[in-house]
Amino acid sequence: MYSDNPGEYTVPPDPSPADPADEAQRARAEQEAQQAWDAEIDALLASGALDGTAAQFAQPRGADLLRRTEPLEAWRATRGEHGVWQYSRALDGAPHPIASIQDEAGASARGINFASQDYLSLASHPAVAEAAARALREAGPHSAGSAVLLGNTRTSLALEQAVGALVQTEHVALFPTGWGAAFGALTALVQPADHIVIDQFAHASLRQGASAATANVAINRHLDVGHVRELLAAIRARDSEHAILVVTEGLFSMDSDSPNLAALQDTCHEFGAALLVDVAHDLGALGPGGAGCIGMQGMLGKIDLVMGAFSKSFASNGGFVATASRAVKRHLQLFAGPHMFSNALSPVQSAVILECVNLIRSDEGAGLRADLMRNVGALRQLLHAEGLQCMGIPSAIVPVLIGSEKVSRLTGKLLFKQSVFVNQVEFPGVPIGASRLRLQLMANHNVQQVKRASLVIGNAVRRARVALEAGEARQLKMKGGSG
Numbered sequence: 001m002y003s004d005n006p007g008e009y010t011v012p013p014d015p016s017p018a019d020p021a022d023e024a025q026r027a028r029a030e031q032e033a034q035q036a037w038d039a040e041i042d043a044l045l046a047s048g049a050l051d052g053t054a055a056q057f058a059q060p061r062g063a064d065l066l067r068r069t070e071p072l073e074a075w076r077a078t079r080g081e082h083g084v085w086q087y088s089r090a091l092d093g094a095p096h097p098i099a100s101i102q103d104e105a106g107a108s109a110r111g112i113n114f115a116s117q118d119y120l121s122l123a124s125h126p127a128v129a130e131a132a133a134r135a136l137r138e139a140g141p142h143s144a145g146s147a148v149l150l151g152n153t154r155t156s157l158a159l160e161q162a163v164g165a166l167v168q169t170e171h172v173a174l175f176p177t178g179w180g181a182a183f184g185a186l187t188a189l190v191q192p193a194d195h196i197v198i199d200q201f202a203h204a205s206l207r208q209g210a211s212a213a214t215a216n217v218a219i220n221r222h223l224d225v226g227h228v229r230e231l232l233a234a235i236r237a238r239d240s241e242h243a244i245l246v247v248t249e250g251l252f253s254m255d256s257d258s259p260n261l262a263a264l265q266d267t268c269h270e271f272g273a274a275l276l277v278d279v280a281h282d283l284g285a286l287g288p289g290g291a292g293c294i295g296m297q298g299m300l301g302k303i304d305l306v307m308g309a310f311s312k313s314f315a316s317n318g319g320f321v322a323t324a325s326r327a328v329k330r331h332l333q334l335f336a337g338p339h340m341f342s343n344a345l346s347p348v349q350s351a352v353i354l355e356c357v358n359l360i361r362s363d364e365g366a367g368l369r370a371d372l373m374r375n376v377g378a379l380r381q382l383l384h385a386e387g388l389q390c391m392g393i394p395s396a397i398v399p400v401l402i403g404s405e406k407v408s409r410l411t412g413k414l415l416f417k418q419s420v421f422v423n424q425v426e427f428p429g430v431p432i433g434a435s436r437l438r439l440q441l442m443a444n445h446n447v448q449q450v451k452r453a454s455l456v457i458g459n460a461v462r463r464a465r466v467a468l469e470a471g472e473a474r475q476l477k478m479k480g481g482s483g
């Protein structure tokens, strides 16, 4: 069904039509298939594999720190047995649009991949591979220290300049991961008596950084600048002594939506607060010259602190914080733990990211963004035609709202079986009851793959909803009958 060529995909043939002379046999086969499917759903519902959420295991209690984690593993095992454990799958090879994947139970499948983060397909770009090979030859595989203790290289210094030019913000501190950049920035800059106002859907790296920095954390309703204003006014009414950091994202990773950055930045300045915007998912993949939502909203060079991850569009782990202030950069270098106390980006990572920045700013980069957005537009339109709700604005992330974790888990199982790979997201990635399928597109997907996937996804969601409704009705009937 799938060619070895990662870009190639052939639509599987329709099943051969049944012999018209043998209608009865076909009807019998259909009835048997339906019975087997009903039995599978009954077993799934009876097992409890669709019940509960990870929230109930998040804070285990008891004196035995190791053994108290076992209920989570028992829950996972039940879900795994029934094919509805969506985490810890492994990619066999590169993150191409057609990929081979293995789940934790060892089941493998090859199919259309919307579960990888390589928005511009730069992880397979020949110039990027050549940059990595050159760096490996010249500097070896390893960064031999933290960025402040000889972990910097000529390439990482050039990368700081290139990222500064991309976001039009002069001083850039690099981090070994995007997580480290977020956590490091918040914990270094915000002191215990200071305040943080953070969007309710901000990434875990930002939320955990906020909690580690201060107990004074206020959460604003998603994208609601009016609510940020209310919170800032309330803080300033009782505390004019301490600093406030407002934290948001350029493009939210589970919702694909974006705040009004100008309004937010103005509001911050009005109350003597600073703004940090995490551009992990939009920088490179969106906006003029790849400048992301900040570029799209005409805010380049106007945001107090721009923080990002290279892991979505720049083909490498790594992160950064950009600021107009040399002093802020210096403070981060000394007091952001993941900058000071974690080894720097390796020479290979720096070289890969630098090559990606150059490609992103070139005409070729503009072409890749156009390819990506063509796929995004087609996918959103086709999923809509399937009766599905795509959240947010067009971007490489296409979240399809499902709501119920049960439907979402069963849909994920059906999609894996039919070789369409998406990330099925539930708590702790998103709030309970707001489960969704998160599709992440790449420039190298093609329209045929997008069309095929939309049909399969539409069918899978419908089939999951119908099967669960019928299965739950059967369960109720059985309980009524026996009671």
Ligand SMILES: Cc1ncc(COP(=O)(O)O)c(C=O)c1O
Pocket: 177, 178, 179, 180, 182, 203, 205, 249, 253, 278, 280, 281, 309, 310, 311, 317, 318, 319
């Ligand atoms: C919004 C956001 N910020 C930060 C990060 C952390 O980046 P990384 O995974 O590269 O460490 C992520 C990654 O998932 C993210 O989605």
